[in-house]
Amino acid sequence: MSFTNTGFTPNPGGLEPFADDYFLLTVLMMSVFLGSIGFPVIYALSRHVWHIKRWSLHLKLTLITTVLLFVAGALAFLGLEYENPGTFGSMDAGNTVFQAFFLSAMTRSGGFSVVDVGELNGSSLVVGSMLMFVGGGSASTAGGIKVTTLAVLAIAVWSEARGRVSVEVFGRRIPSDVQRVALSVVAWGATIVALSTITIAQLTKAPVAEVLFDVISGFGTVGLSTGLTAELPDPAAYVMALTIFMGRVGTVTLAAAVAATSRSQLYSLPVERPIVG
Numbered sequence: 001m002s003f004t005n006t007g008f009t010p011n012p013g014g015l016e017p018f019a020d021d022y023f024l025l026t027v028l029m030m031s032v033f034l035g036s037i038g039f040p041v042i043y044a045l046s047r048h049v050w051h052i053k054r055w056s057l058h059l060k061l062t063l064i065t066t067v068l069l070f071v072a073g074a075l076a077f078l079g080l081e082y083e084n085p086g087t088f089g090s091m092d093a094g095n096t097v098f099q100a101f102f103l104s105a106m107t108r109s110g111g112f113s114v115v116d117v118g119e120l121n122g123s124s125l126v127v128g129s130m131l132m133f134v135g136g137g138s139a140s141t142a143g144g145i146k147v148t149t150l151a152v153l154a155i156a157v158w159s160e161a162r163g164r165v166s167v168e169v170f171g172r173r174i175p176s177d178v179q180r181v182a183l184s185v186v187a188w189g190a191t192i193v194a195l196s197t198i199t200i201a202q203l204t205k206a207p208v209a210e211v212l213f214d215v216i217s218g219f220g221t222v223g224l225s226t227g228l229t230a231e232l233p234d235p236a237a238y239v240m241a242l243t244i245f246m247g248r249v250g251t252v253t254l255a256a257a258v259a260a261t262s263r264s265q266l267y268s269l270p271v272e273r274p275i276v277g
Contacts, residue, residue: 002031004141007111007223019114020095025102032110033070036136037062057172058148062137065147066108069131073104076127086119107131109142111223117213118226125213125226132213132220133189143221143247145189152182189247193219196243203236204228215240219247 001008009015018024034042041062048054078100081088088096099114106112107128120128135144152167156179159167167174193216201211210226217224218240232240 002028002110002112003035005032005035005109005111005136005143005221007106009112015112015114019099022098025098025114028110028112029102029105032105032108032112033066036109036140036142037066038137038140040139041137057170057174058138060170061148061151065151066137069108069134069147070101070104073107073127073131074101077103077124080121080124080127084119084121084124087115087124103128104131107222107224108134109136109144109220109222111217113224117224118210120226122209125209128224129213129216132216132222132224133193135220143219145185149182149185152179153186156182189219192243192246196239199239200232200236203233203239204231215243218244221248 011017015025015028041059044056044059074097078088078097081100082096083089088099091099102114108131117128133144134150135146136142138146138148140146152174155169155174156167167179193212196215196219197208197212200206200215201208204211206228210228214225214228216222218229221244229237229240
């Protein structure tokens with residue numbers, strides 16, 4: 001379940017009975033991590049794990065972005081929840097730190113939870129939603145828009161801020177068609193999440209923060225829930241099911257379609273610059 005980033009638990013209460021079993025939780029985190037980085041990355045590491053110079057750009061971007069999000073998410077949860085009596089407030093310092101990292105790993109697409117997600121502060125729900133929206137690596141068992149998509153867009157923004165004509169990183173240039181696919185996937189994902197959130201919020205009249213969290217959890221095929229999904233009326237449940245399907249299949253299909261329609265153009269239109277910003 002953890003390697004495939006499914007999040008189902010066969011026992012009542014989920015992982016709550018194992019909240020103090022650090023060995024089990026660590027194994028689950030490692031399994032989620034391996035499943036979420038993607039099979040191309042696992043294959044490349046199996047061949048060149050100690051030869052960093054042979055690592056592909058995809059492998060470097062996936063590992064670096066995954067680790068950065070993992071640490072940043074843990075620090076965010078630690079800072080936002082350490083005084084919350086419903087989550088980390090009743091734990092000692094060591095357990096709080098460990099559970100913050102565990103929650104950060106699971107919001108990437110793992111779906112397991114030791115604390116009650118419904119007791120998280122609204123700010124933590126937003127952080128969790130951001131992590132779930134990104135998800136894991138390309139060609140992995142995780143959902144979301146994928147970490148390489150985020151990395152490419154971040155590098156493009158940084159290159160633009162520095163006034164560079166081309167997008168370059170680690171001695172390699174990222175072509176414009178890859179940037180176009182990344183932008184399309186983010187726009188597609190944001191549109192799905194926005195429409196689903198508006199529809200379900202209107203049908204249930206539930207708090208938007210809870211609706212957004214559960215919708216993005218469905219979109220990223222994570223499985224975490226504030227408790228809202230279990231109480232959805234049938235029309236809202238159908239919308240959620242469609243969101244899950246589109247999140248898992250739609251982004252991959254869109255990326256493939258955009259890449260497949262890339263073609264050369266033998267002419268150039270006159271340039272005109274609209275006002276932006």
